[in-house]
Amino acid sequence: MAIAPPNIQIIDAGQATTAEALALFDSLAPVSLDFMWGRWRGEGIDTGHLMDGMLEMSNWYGKEFIDTETVHPLLFANRRGEIFKVAPLASAMDMVLKLPMPNNPSFKPLLIALTSLFNTDKSQARLRMMENRGKVTATMIYDYLPINDSFRKLDENRVFGIMDFKKIQQPFFFVLTRDQVKP
Numbered sequence: 810m811a812i813a814p815p816n817i818q819i820i821d822a823g824q825a826t827t828a829e830a831l832a833l834f835d836s837l838a839p840v841s842l843d844f845m846w847g848r849w850r851g852e853g854i855d856t857g858h859l860m861d862g863m864l865e866m867s868n869w870y871g872k873e874f875i876d877t878e879t880v881h882p883l884l885f886a887n888r889r890g891e892i893f894k895v896a897p898l899a900s901a902m903d904m905v906l907k908l909p910m911p912n913n914p915s916f917k918p919l920l921i922a923l924t925s926l927f928n929t930d931k932s933q934a935r936l937r938m939m940e941n942r943g944k945v946t947a948t949m950i951y952d953y954l955p956i957n958d959s960f961r962k963l964d965e966n967r968v969f970g971i972m973d974f975k976k977i978q979q980p981f982f983f984v985l986t987r988d989q990v991k992p
Contacts, residue, residue, distance in 0.1 A: 820963065820984055824855035830982045831942075834971050837961035839946030842936055845874040845960065845968075848884070848892075849985035858981045871985060872949070872958075880934035880949055882958070896929040897954055941971065960985070 819825035819833060851871035855861045870884040870892050883895040932952070939948040941959035949958040955975035960968040963984070972981040 817963075819854065820967075820969070823852065825982075827856045827858075827979060830854055830856050830971075831980070834961055834969055834982070835942055837963065837969055839944045840960050840962045840968055842877060842938060842947050844962070845936060845947045846876075848873045848988040849968075850988060851970075852984050852986070854982040854984065856979070856982055858979050859977060860981050864983075871988075874936055874949075875932070877936050879932040880936050881932065882934040882949055882951060894929050894933075896927045896931070896933055897951060897956075898927060899954055941973070 816825070816829060816833065819829055825833070849871045851864065851869055853861060853864055868886045870886045873881040873884055873894075875881075881894045883897050884892050885895055886892055934949050934951045936947055936949055938945050939950075939957065939959065940946075941948060941957070944961075947960050949960075951957070957973045958970050959973070960970050963969050966987040968985045970983045970985055972983070974981065
């Protein structure tokens with residue numbers, strides 16, 4: 810069965826099949842480390858992944874890239890809209906992924922409470938150029954989780970991300986939009 814050409818409309822729709830998301834990711838240009846500097850707002854792409862909607866339900870804001878050794882992979886917003894950094898811990902991730910339906914709205918209070926418990930100012934990841942699906946591109950490597958997030962360019966202020974998590978075979982997809990547009 811042939812796969813249709815990449816469809817950029819999946820970004821606006823916020824959903825796609827895994828095959829459609831992979832085709833789009835593969836069609837996009839890589840990005841450099843410098844391109845990623847700054848704070849980015851995140852939004853998941855629904856592909857039927859176990860984590861679909863989970864980050865948004867826990868008030869995920871996005872990511873921040875200061876330099877190659879200082880990366881904050883999980884930014885969240887509190888009830889007042891203030892942004893805080895979270896330490897992604899393997900034990901918390903394992904617990905959330907074992908919930909019967911982690912993206913069920915009834916778990917929202919639990920997810921918000923968990924994120925607030927793991928507040929940190931310490932960098933939790935780093936950024937490197939790595940090969941993913943045939944192209945070398947900026948990739949965020951978590952310090953304490955078997956996760957890499959690779960990025961491809963949608964335009965000057967948006968990237969399409971793919972999360973490769975060793976414990977889950979299906980990739981998770983997301984879009985990052987630059988907080989402050991580059992001049």
